Amino acid sequence: xxxxxxxxxxxxxxxxxxxxxxxxxxxxxxxxxxxxxxxxxxxxxxxxxxxxxxxxxxxxxxxxxxxxxxxxxxxxxxxxxxxxxxxxxxxxxxxxxxxxxxxxxxxxxxxxxxxxxxxxxxxxxxxxxxxxxxxxxxxxxxxxxxxxxxxxxxxxxxxxxxxxxxxxxxxxxxxxxxxxxxxxxxxxxxxxxxxxxxxxxxxxxxxxxxxxxxxxxxxxxxxxxxxxxxxxxxxxxxxxxxxxxxxxxxxxxxxxxxxxxxxxxxxxxxxxxxxxxxxxxx
Numbered sequence: 001x002x003x004x005x006x007x008x009x010x011x012x013x014x015x016x017x018x019x020x021x022x023x024x025x026x027x028x029x030x031x032x033x034x035x036x037x038x039x040x041x042x043x044x045x046x047x048x049x050x051x052x053x054x055x056x057x058x059x060x061x062x063x064x065x066x067x068x069x070x071x072x073x074x075x076x077x078x079x080x081x082x083x084x085x086x087x088x089x090x091x092x093x094x095x096x097x098x099x100x101x102x103x104x105x106x107x108x109x110x111x112x113x114x115x116x117x118x119x120x121x122x123x124x125x126x127x128x129x130x131x132x133x134x135x136x137x138x139x140x141x142x143x144x145x146x147x148x149x150x151x152x153x154x155x156x157x158x159x160x161x162x163x164x165x166x167x168x169x170x171x172x173x174x175x176x177x178x179x180x181x182x183x184x185x186x187x188x189x190x191x192x193x194x195x196x197x198x199x200x201x202x203x204x205x206x207x208x209x210x211x212x213x214x215x216x217x218x219x220x221x222x223x224x225x226x227x228x229x230x231x232x233x234x235x236x237x238x239x240x241x242x243x244x245x246x247x248x249x250x251x252x253x254x255x256x257x258x259x260x261x262x263x264x265x266x267x268x269x270x271x272x273x274x275x276x277x278x279x280x281x282x
Contacts, residue, residue: 013078020071027064067096156251189227196220221259228252
């Protein structure tokens with residue numbers, strides 16, 4: 001990304017600074033305001049998130065801090081017209097999206113607030129994703145939407161991993177290992193799927209060897225299918241006395257759709273072909 005000769009980098013520096021500072025402050029504020037009430041509610045009604053909230057809320061907040069600080073670094077780069085600013089903005093954006101999605105789930109599940117207040121961080125980052133890649137990155141809508149599918153897989157596979165951890169911790173006993181073993185059995189593979197998709201999304205927009213980016217996405221998809229569908233099927237048809245829909249199914253379905261888009265090299269080349277634009281320089 002040639003930023004040194006581009007106009008408007010100061011605007012992107014200002015926006016990145018706002019996103020960064022706002023993200024860090026927002027995660028501090030929302031954790032301070034809502035983690036206690038959520039934990040009290042989960043304990044009172046005996047829901048599963050009572051175990052995971054004290055662990056995962058701070059963890060996601062730390063992801064948010066990292067994303068915000070990467071945005072601040074990107075802002076410095078934009079103000080100084082450094083080419084690396086684009087990469088740091090992408091990193092900050094992707095990590096911030098991940099950090100601000102899951103915390104909405106337990107707070108809405110508890111009935112404390114809907115929509116979840118973390119959407120106040122997530123939605124600006126989602127808007128930034130589209131505008132930044134289109135205006136600054138000059139990317140095609142096809143490539144942006146492919147990145148969105150990969151990003152959804154990135155977030156949802158991570159949620160599958162932590163949700164299965166929660167289920168395991170709540171239902172494991174030495175005498176009933178069979179009840180909970182599926183949840184811990186696929187934890188690592190779903191986490192690896194999330195990591196692979198995270199690398200895929202970032203590589204899609206800043207990587208130079210797109211074939212390796214495609215392969216990384218395929219690895220993430222295969223991992224998700226291997227770990228996600230058995231987890232979802234077990235949760236829907238075997239874990240409960242009666243069959244019930246499980247949100248575990250969403251991640252492997254999204255991953256399968258993404259895999260179909262990546263499976264054929266010619267299709268992938270079509271989706272990622274450069275957008276032809278005339279850049280205004282100083």
